[in-house]
Amino acid sequence: MAKAAAHKITITEGALRFEFPHGWDASKFDEWSFYRGQFARVGDAEILCKAKNCGGVAHCAKCGTKRIAGTRGIDILAVDPGSVCWHVEIKDYRTTRETNFAFLADMVALKVRDTLSCLVVARLNSNDDIERHRSEQALDCSSMRIILHVEMPPTHTPLLTPKMQRAHAMQRLRQLVKAIDPRARVVSMADMPNLDWSVTSVDLS
Numbered sequence: 001m002a003k004a005a006a007h008k009i010t011i012t013e014g015a016l017r018f019e020f021p022h023g024w025d026a027s028k029f030d031e032w033s034f035y036r037g038q039f040a041r042v043g044d045a046e047i048l049c050k051a052k053n054c055g056g057v058a059h060c061a062k063c064g065t066k067r068i069a070g071t072r073g074i075d076i077l078a079v080d081p082g083s084v085c086w087h088v089e090i091k092d093y094r095t096t097r098e099t100n101f102a103f104l105a106d107m108v109a110l111k112v113r114d115t116l117s118c119l120v121v122a123r124l125n126s127n128d129d130i131e132r133h134r135s136e137q138a139l140d141c142s143s144m145r146i147i148l149h150v151e152m153p154p155t156h157t158p159l160l161t162p163k164m165q166r167a168h169a170m171q172r173l174r175q176l177v178k179a180i181d182p183r184a185r186v187v188s189m190a191d192m193p194n195l196d197w198s199v200t201s202v203d204l205s
Helices: 033-037 039-044 106-124 129-139 161-175
Strands: 010-011 016-020 025-027 077-079 086-092 145-149 185-187 198-201
Touching: 010 025, 010 033, 016 086, 025 086, 025 129, 033 039, 033 106, 039 106, 086 129, 106 129, 106 145, 106 161, 145 161, 161 185
Parallel strands: 086 145, 145 185
Antiparallel strands: 010 016, 016 198, 025 077, 077 086
8 A cells, every 4th residue: 555645736727736745645536647548448339220220339429429438537536645535526606707606516426437437447457556556555444535625706696605506515425425425525625623634725827
């Protein structure tokens, strides 16, 4: 099992900077060489059309693009000193006009599913010693936690505040990933109780 890092680990994702404490091991999972260079090919599998007697490959009804399964990786994979594996997905909508967040929980569930699959085969087949050890470390953990860190755009309606949107997303996420983490959480910089890492905003100007 890979040893926990002896120093703080800083990971920047867009305009957000995550700092994990001493003793943690954390990395940008969706940038692992095994995930990007080998495992992603699994997602090239084509989705067959379900129309009666068709037997062909499904295409988008609007643009005609061939539908493939695709693979999705979580943003940050971290292991704490207590042998808990954390899957952290990050979304920052502060500078967008996005108003519909109903898709967030489903997206995270799919990313966690694919991340777990990738960890299993990376443990066996990765040519990168660090990634192979991190896979072993994650899979040998005593439990797994799922966190969606999302920064919402400002809202002008009291009927659907950012806090309410996060609550709705968390309810859906817990339903989807109950078998993995029934306590999955949706957090933001302003609301991160009982999490050991810190998140700050980065000035990209």
